[in-house]
Amino acid sequence: MPVNHDTSFVDTMPQNVAVQFIERVKVSPGSEAFRFPRGESWESVTWQQAGDLVSRLAAGLLSLGLESEQRVGIASGTRYEWILADLAIMCAGGATTTVYPSTNADDTGFILGDASCRFVFAEDDVQLAKIAEQAADLPELVKIITFDGTADGDRVLTLDALAELGDAYLTEHPGIVEEKARAIPADQLATLIYTSGTTGRPKGVRLLHRSWVYEGAAIEAQKILDESDLQFLWLPMAHSFGKVLLSAQLACGFATAIDGRVDKIVDNLAVVKPTFMGAAPRIFEKAHARIVTMQAAEGGAKEKIFKKAFAVGLEVDRRRIEGKSIPVGMKLQHGLFDKLVFSKVRDRFGGRVRFFISGSAALNPEIAAFFHAAGVKILEGYGMTENAAGATVNHPDHYKMGTVGPALPGAEVKIGEGDEVLLRGPHIMAGYHNNPDETARTIDADGWLHTGDKGSLDADGFLTITGRIKDLFKTSGGKYIAPPAIEAKFKALCPYASQFLVFGSERNFVVALITLDPDAMAVWAEENGLAGKGYTEVVRSEKAHAMVSGYVEELNAKLNRWETIKKWEILDEDLTIESGELTPSLKVKRNVVEARHEDLIAGFYA
Template sequence: MPINHDTSFLEHMPQSCAVQFLDRVAASGDREAFRFPRGEAWESVTWRQAGDRVRRLAAGLLALGLEPEQRVGIASSTRYEWILADLAVMCAAGATTTVYPSTGGDDTAYILGDSECRIVFAEDESQLVKLRDHRAELPALEKVVVFDASLADGDWVISLDALAELGDSYLATDPDAVDTVAKGIGPDQLATLIYTSGTTGKPKGVRTLHRAWVFEGEAIRAQDLLHEDDLQFLWLPMAHSFGKVLLSTQLACGFATAIDGRVDKIVDNLGVVRPTFMGAAPRIFEKAHARIVTMQAAEGGAKEKIFKKAFEVGLKVDELEQAGTSVPLPLKLQHALFDKLVFSKVRDRFGGRVKFFISGSAALNADIAAWFHAAGILILEGYGMTENAAGATVNHPDAYKIGTVGQPFPGTEVRIGDNGEVQLKGPHVMAGYHNRPEATDEALTDDGWLRTGDKGELDADGFLKITGRIKELFKTSGGKYIAPPAIEAKFKAVCPYASQFMVFGAERNFVSALITLDPDAIAGWAAENGKAGKTYTELVNDDAVKAMVGEYVDVLNAQLNRWETIKKWRLLDHDLTIESGELTPSLKVKRNVVEANNKALIDGFYS
């Protein structure tokens, strides 16, 4: 069934994110808007309560002299206060500049300096220290607003409550100030500067306009994907465009959101919150899949046999249904039994009410998507980048193809350009890179299309399939092209202990790989195999671990073309981290950094 491509919504979109938010407050005042942890309990606020708080904070920013399109930074993890700050900035006609809490002091100073932030919201002492240490490099920075009130000094650093009190005084003389400012914001006014963490060079500030964010939310609403009675669980970094687009979607659709950015709490929180949907990066699904599979393997015996048989049946039923073939009655009965014994328990781990997950920010392995689908959990893969406000295509519950990233949003276009490059056009495309005209010219074609740098293909039904990053494709000395992301995702699907798998071999005569293991998963394996208490480094140097990983490499190689097979590989003595500079804050591998750090090791494969 094709999705709704009606574009009439384009004529009735709110003119800005500020108006979109204030309209939602007016329409849904008494409904729940947000819930968030306070100690061990969850606190809830209505749209009206959130609206009142945002108005006060926005008025506080106006009292500090914030002018249209001036930048305000937010250096914080994902939490309710992040969203209040962002909405207040936009309602005061400013432009939010996002900073990951894990970003180092030098890069934080570069981002806030390049964007000329006048005000910065800082989560805690670790963020405040970065600002103090680099104050000399931030001449435009006049005020810091801290979420932790104990850090306020009443001068350069003030609390969120103090900002709200400034707003109260401002509103006392002009009660309609925020509404007046919001109504004056045009669709082509700057809403955010999001700095792409980039795998090379200094980060670039993507200039995203109000119309882009408003469009993203309204396009999801027009596709009838989400409704007012849905409940989102939000943990994604709000400094990333994927998190931001989920906020604009919430404003358009009116559902409630439970917010907690602590990644180690995701599984626990899903059980408590019981959401109907959640956005996530593929790594979350890989880890969940690996955890469930290894737990069953540890049980062994009859339970493991039932588990394996259940997925064998589930995948077979899916295959028949997707081919439009009827499922034989004996298989149907088997499936119903396994649904009760196995699949319902898998669904319960995610709260038991999930209608679908949305996967984005990197490629999701089709085998992992099919495994979840067999358990009755639908993962809708989407595609986009910061340069197009995160959403360009998405699968739909009524129209999806596993292994693709779905069809284009209504009101947008996708084409395949030179070298098979995916190119995008529509109201969601950025206004360019901040202070980087040459980079902007490189990113946009003469006829106004955004070059994504991704290689892909469109099928007869308009579903897009991404086949790799053009820059990451390499040719062996034998002339064969290799797409590393496809091979890497396959390994993470077959090996539940893998964290990262990086493929190399440009201009070499065979393909090699560097592997890191998930510390939690391999610690579980060690406990079950008489090696409890060994450190990560001791485990990766253990012959039994090497033999176990080698068996998974053999399984991978059996699925690859002869020229793609991994001839040599090595386990690294550490997992990749943001702190080591080998991962971006959005958890993408900086392949060039990993390659440079391990140059001698990789060269040794070919000597």
């Protein structure tokens, strides 16, 4: 199926996010909108129920004096109330400012202060404490609304109390919320998302209503999703990837099951049985590692069948991609393996997934091929906060594995100087908040956003990303190294790997820092006489070192001589969001890791 290049929807899409939501409620009042955990079970609400509550909360904000484009913070994990708060802010004409729940008190204070937030939605007492700690530097902050925290009935209100204020306001001003919503121009500020800066203070990205509405409308125009779909949403809503999936939901009308607890993803997939989900590559790496190590532990005939199944599955895929016929015997084998092996892989994700959308970092091509062979389609997309998350995406019926797809209809992508990926369209940010110099460096006079990513376009307009330009390095021998490609190869080979980070800029050889996955290593420890030992003791063991050494040798056999890993070390701890080494969307902060282990890296060259 060819990619849809019809861009007429851009002229007819809703004016703003608030109207987009109001229209969705009118079109699908009785359909399921959201479901979310309440204790051990899941509760469900219709679009009308969500719409009524959003209207009450929006009116509550108006009663407190919220004015057009004034910023309202949300410091919370991903949950139903986050979405209610965001939609209420939109409908009241405010601008949402996102704060990750893992952000420290200092940066929380900086973000709320830099954005001049009048109000903040705070998830719980932990978030309230951070805001209280920074109170002296937040003179503009008037009220805090908490989801689960301790309210005082004065400065800190509950969500119910805000809704009650809204009820009173709506009695005096019936129809005020829709009236406000319809008056919001397309180029009004909708969201301030602060990018988790790896150096210096985070930068506030100014995204307009037009950007979000366009993103949802572009997905709808391609007929990728519709009302019959069910999304499972765990991604941080403070991140643009989570936000863009909300835009797609408003445009397409599907239901969303929400639970931001990363440790519950696999359990939730089995219960929710979604038809699609957005995810970061780390989720697929972990699932792949778990499946492979479980089969290895089974051993014997089961492991042989598993390996044979994937050999056949990958060969069938290769033939299909190349347009070659599949022999009858291979077809029969494939059908048998589908029942015996591949169906069980699909069942791990609930059994109904049509496709996953992978974003926020590069997806390992070998892991994508593994799942594709099992009938699990992972469509890679590409974008950044500065363009409201979605710039390119593969289509379920028209995709090329290893690429991030073509530009969304109505947007443009081209390759600039030094092979830098440039983007232009209705989704591009209005600039960085209070930072005109950085804005001028990032968006040129012709409106092209300079992404800082290196890439290439094929004849069909499909984009391939090589990596961050600043992450590519040259050895002292003058050879260029692309760390993401080497790192991806290792993670596909070693099912126990969590992170594999390559260094060697201006050095005469390449080295690596390795972390092992705690869950996978707990199983490995049981099988290798180290049961009951702590994680650090296990990864420091001679057996673990020998196991990793085997995988490094296997990797080196697949690399050019100048790319091979000459020295490496396993770190005592895995990288985490809490340690500041991963972003909340599970991307590695490479320079934080490098700075933290500066002596260890230098020691490789001593």
